[in-house]
């Protein structure tokens with residue numbers, strides 16, 4: 611079940627079919643950190659069971675990479691401190707007041723609160739929508755914060771990302787690895803994925819100076835730093851080319 615990424619870093623693999631992001635486990639000598647909180651109570655429970663089966667210590671903290679449902683609707687299962695940036699906390703405060711019924715989902719989509727593309731996955735994972743119970747993170751930071759897990763530190767940093775305003779990455783310098791959450795993905799608006807090349811460039815400039823060799827995005831296999839940055843550059847070049855072509859077309863009579 612576990613995939614070991616570095617000596618102290620593991621994760622439970624993502625599942626595209628079940629809308630499950632990768633869930634990280636960072637093992638310090640004194641404390642352990644869970645990265646993201648699961649898409650459903652079942653997902654979170656499977657993680658905790660896998661922790662026990664592997665003989666790992668129960669995580670002491672969990673951190674959210676952002677407020678999208680698949681990263682935090684299992685958080686009600688956790689009885690440990692949960693860390694999030696101010697923006698994620700604010701977003702979840704709003705989400706925790708929402709109703710969850712088929713009609714309400716339609717309303718959320720119309721208002722732009724929930725991308726329409728998320729509805730089938732959410733309904734599949736929550737056949738009884740009223741079972742959705744959104745709880746709030748308990749430790750809130752702005753900018754960045756550090757955790758010392760014991761001979762293993764983590765920087766939890768709010769970053770600019772094309773995907774979401776409340777994006778957080780988890781950098782483990784001793785292991786030269788970084789959890790990216792959904793930071794590298796495009797923004798989902800209703801049912802369209804939109805590229806934001808200017809934000810992707812800021813993210814590129816943020817990640818390039820970080821000393822890491824391996825990165826773990828939430829919905830795909832781990833990527834080496836060089837491959838990640840090369841992919842960013844290709845996407846930026848493609849988006850800029852499309853903008854230029856758009857300008858040229860726009861200039862034609």
Ligand SMILES: [Zn+2]
Nearest residue numbers: 676678773792
């Ligand atoms: Zn997301």
